[in-house]
Amino acid sequence: RKEVEQDPGPFNVPEGATVAFNCTYSNSASQSFFWYRQDCRKEPKLLMSVYSSGNEDGRFTAQLNRASQYISLLIRDSKLSDSATYLCVVNERDMRFGAGTRLTVKP
């Protein structure tokens, strides 16, 4: 089993749609969690940290379920500029990245 697994995608959605990504992790001792965004041929950049109580940043909401060992990212009112690959990241002794979920938002 991979340490961090994500929905493979790709997700193709129209502008304005709501889209959700899930991610599961295998190490119950993992301590911190993040979502990174990676544009095509660019480096990853932090989108948001994921807190135990869940957190929201504008149109983006992240949730953590420690009991089930999964993390989610919800994007509301999606924009063309949201098209990217979204990487789930779990921090154990080092950062473990999922393979990423590709999102394409279409007009």
Added chain:
Amino acid sequence: DTGVSQNPRHKITKRGQNVTFRCDPISEHNRLYWYRQTLGQGPEFLTYFQNEAQLEKSRLLSDRFSAERPKGSFSTLEIQRTEQGDSAMYLCASSLYRDFEQFFGPGTRLTVL
């Protein structure tokens, strides 16, 4: 530009040659990470430094790979006797503390012929 920089941006080499990449982190960041990324995959952790100390090394990292951060500032990653399977994007990242945001450099794309 005060971000993470990497050199060279592209490297093409023949199988069996040695290559060395350099990473200059954000100046006040004491943690420096190396990752490898292949097409369709997320970054794969290779190693990280806290200041000049190499604290963790992936068990997937063969002994052909070595990294240094001699003065706790820039770092180098050397691959000896390159193989075609080493072809990938090599990313460097730095952070201020352990659970803080990692800032990535633009990467060095290695092609082994």
